[in-house]
Amino acid sequence: MLETNKSIAQKDFVLSIEGLTVSFDGFKAVNNLSLYVEEQEIRVIIGPNGAGKTTVLDLICGRTKATEGSIKFKGTELTRLNEHQIVHAGVGRKFQNPSIYEDLSVFENLELSFPRGRNVWGALTFRRDAEVVAKVKEIADMIFLGDKLDMNADLLSHGQKQWLEIGMLLIQDPELLMLDEPVAGMSVSERKQTAELLQRITKDRSVLVIEHDMQFVADIADRVTVLHQGQVLSEGSMERVQSDPKVIEVYLGH
Amino acid sequence: MTKIKDFIGRYQLSHLLILAALLLVVMPLAMDIFRLNLVGKYLTYAFVALGLVLCWGYGGILSLGQGVFFGLGGYCMAMFLKLEASSPEHTAIQSTPGIPDFMDWNQLTALPWFWEPFHSFGFTLLAVVLVPALFAFIIGVAMFKRRVSGVYFAIITQAIAAILTILIIGQQGYTGGVNGITDLRTLHGWDIRTDSAKYILYFINAFLLIGCLFAARYIIKSKLGRLLVAMREREDRVRFSGYDVSSFKIFIYCIAAVFSAIGGAMFTLQVGFMSPSFVGIVPSIEMVIFCAVGGRLSILGAVYGTLLVNWAKTSFSESFPELWLFAMGALFIGVVMAFPNGLAGLYQSYVEPRLQRFKKTAEPLAPESETEVLTPEEIKPKQHAKDTESAAGEYSHAGN
Numbered sequence: 280m281l282e283t284n285k286s287i288a289q290k291d292f293v294l295s296i297e298g299l300t301v302s303f304d305g306f307k308a309v310n311n312l313s314l315y316v317e318e319q320e321i322r323v324i325i326g327p328n329g330a331g332k333t334t335v336l337d338l339i340c341g342r343t344k345a346t347e348g349s350i351k352f353k354g355t356e357l358t359r360l361n362e363h364q365i366v367h368a369g370v371g372r373k374f375q376n377p378s379i380y381e382d383l384s385v386f387e388n389l390e391l392s393f394p395r396g397r398n399v400w401g402a403l404t405f406r407r408d409a410e411v412v413a414k415v416k417e418i419a420d421m422i423f424l425g426d427k428l429d430m431n432a433d434l435l436s437h438g439q440k441q442w443l444e445i446g447m448l449l450i451q452d453p454e455l456l457m458l459d460e461p462v463a464g465m466s467v468s469e470r471k472q473t474a475e476l477l478q479r480i481t482k483d484r485s486v487l488v489i490e491h492d493m494q495f496v497a498d499i500a501d502r503v504t505v506l507h508q509g510q511v512l513s514e515g516s517m518e519r520v521q522s523d524p525k526v527i528e529v530y531l532g533h
Numbered sequence: 534m535t536k537i538k539d540f541i542g543r544y545q546l547s548h549l550l551i552l553a554a555l556l557l558v559v560m561p562l563a564m565d566i567f568r569l570n571l572v573g574k575y576l577t578y579a580f581v582a583l584g585l586v587l588c589w590g591y592g593g594i595l596s597l598g599q600g601v602f603f604g605l606g607g608y609c610m611a612m613f614l615k616l617e618a619s620s621p622e623h624t625a626i627q628s629t630p631g632i633p634d635f636m637d638w639n640q641l642t643a644l645p646w647f648w649e650p651f652h653s654f655g656f657t658l659l660a661v662v663l664v665p666a667l668f669a670f671i672i673g674v675a676m677f678k679r680r681v682s683g684v685y686f687a688i689i690t691q692a693i694a695a696i697l698t699i700l701i702i703g704q705q706g707y708t709g710g711v712n713g714i715t716d717l718r719t720l721h722g723w724d725i726r727t728d729s730a731k732y733i734l735y736f737i738n739a740f741l742l743i744g745c746l747f748a749a750r751y752i753i754k755s756k757l758g759r760l761l762v763a764m765r766e767r768e769d770r771v772r773f774s775g776y777d778v779s780s781f782k783i784f785i786y787c788i789a790a791v792f793s794a795i796g797g798a799m800f801t802l803q804v805g806f807m808s809p810s811f812v813g814i815v816p817s818i819e820m821v822i823f824c825a826v827g828g829r830l831s832i833l834g835a836v837y838g839t840l841l842v843n844w845a846k847t848s849f850s851e852s853f854p855e856l857w858l859f860a861m862g863a864l865f866i867g868v869v870m871a872f873p874n875g876l877a878g879l880y881q882s883y884v885e886p887r888l889q890r891f892k893k894t895a896e897p898l899a900p901e902s903e904t905e906v907l908t909p910e911e912i913k914p915k916q917h918a919k920d921t922e923s924a925a926g927e928y929s930h931a932g933n
């Protein structure tokens with residue numbers, strides 16, 4: 280097993296997770312998990328409730344500290360870094376509930392996410408120059424909010440808030456984008472737009488998505504990983520996973 | 534009640550200049566030196582309230598121990614003045630001439646080492662700013678790096694205020710104990726007890742306060758100000774946008790400490806003594822009330838709130854001295870429940886709309902940009918006036 284892992288790790292993976300375990304008071308939410316994401320791949324993680332999907336994202340972005348195992352992102356070991364250092368390394372994370380600054384405008388939400396002036400001095404001397412404005416507008420157009428820049432973010436619809444948070448990640452230009460249920464609570468047409476958006480933005484980066492909506496998963500996924508009780512149950516294309524009897528047993532059959 | 538957004542970038546220069554004129558022209562002309570000195574004393578608390586606007590109002594960090602920094606600044610200044618007042622000629626009757634009187638009473642025969650550098654005025658000025666800043670930095674690193682926040686942080690700051698008071702009172706020989714450091718006379722030979730000195734100190738104090746107001750305005754209008762607002766709403770989102778949240782909290786906490794310390798030093802100069810009664814829990818909470826009454830999101834409100842509460846305190850406690858603490862407690866509860874944005878919130882919801890209507894009817898042809906140039910962002914909040922209801926709800930949870 281170790282031998283094969285080693286040979287796989289030598290390939291060009293953006294993210295390689297090996298032997299990852301996290302235990303909360305003895306309960307192993309993630310148990311000896313290994314997962315590899317290639318460049319420009321859209322990988323979807325599915326699995327029943329409590330399978331450890333969100334915990335995996337928490338571990339990658341540093342919100343939860345791993346008990347054991349390694350998470351390598353382009354050769355950098357993430358388990359030893361702080362949250363903001365992981366962001367600087369090029370990992371972006373979208374939360375399950377839209378997590379935006381509702382007291383600020385759409386423009387300001389995106390501007391605060393612009394990767395410049397991230398320390399105290401930088402924030403004090405930050406200037407809204409042409410580069411910032413151009414980038415904010417470009418991203419706003421991409422996330423269908425180009426005409427809402429001056430709107431207060433709390434007035435956006437639920438789906439628009441989800442897009443705004445995706446935009447706040449895009450403006451940082453991460454090489455790995457992690458999305459926790461990006462289409463939850465979206466209307467059918469919003470789902471479609473989001474699927475297109477994801478197809479478009481994955482040209483330059485890898486995307487790791489947690490999603491329950493099977494139609495959406497089938498639309499966007501390059502490969503699907505099924506988690507069950509903190510371990511990988513099955514992995515491969517959507518068709519392969521869907522026909523895997525183990526998966527049907529624990530998840531799709533329900 | 535309005536939203537945080539409505540306060541940001543709204544400190545038009547005109548409002549600040551009106552306050553400056555009030556402090557620098559109207560008050561000195563309208564009051565005798567006794568009253569003016571009293572106002573000067575109140576204004577030293579406004580430094581603390583201003584710091585609280587930044588750290589509590591914007592940063593969401595409620596410190597119930599700002600008296601610590603006020604006291605540290607005040608004590609640094611008092612140590613210098615006391616040394617000057619304790620020259621060997623003045624203290625010839627003591628068993629050890631040349632040391633402060635309270636040390637002599639406590640059988641100290643030499644000046645403690647940490648008093649020595651306070652012979653230098655330059656060192657003292659640096660210490661007034663740096664000692665509290667360093668202390669705040671240490672507390673900040675210890676607390677914010679461990680993500681202590683909210684009520685826990687408030688309780689710890691309160692404990693620190695209590696500890697420092699006990700320490701000062703207990704170490705009578707080094708600190709002057711419960712009486713504090715008293716009988717301060719001159720600064721480089723300049724008698725600070727004369728009326729002319731009181732005038733000059735009042736103006737220095739007012740200028741320093743206006744300087745701090747400009748600094749606070751700069752911070753709020755910078756990206757750092759927006760980050761603070763973002764942090765109190767979605768700390769995780771800020772963290773996962775690549776910011777080290779704790780460093781911003783430490784910074785704003787240190788700034789609040791430095792403002793408070795400047796106030797403390799000016800208090801010592803204007804009032805002529807410093808004692809542990811300005812360090813402990815009660816004065817620290819009083820200062821939070823000044824800030825809350827003025828409006829915790831308004832830097833100018835902090836000054837007006839401080840003046841108003843202290844004026845009320847002075848008038849009230851002349852007639853009912855023992856009732857004042859209860860009255861102030863009631864005031865705090867009343868403000869938090871009825872007007873969470875304090876005087877500034879009332880001004881924005883009631884006075885300002887009327888002023889604008891008045892302006893429009895008075896000079897219908899005058900260009901609107903004459904008094905204030907609004908950027909698109911500053912105009913924007915008005916279109917959201919309708920959802921003030923939801924903002925009110927948001928506010929009651931904002932402290933969590």
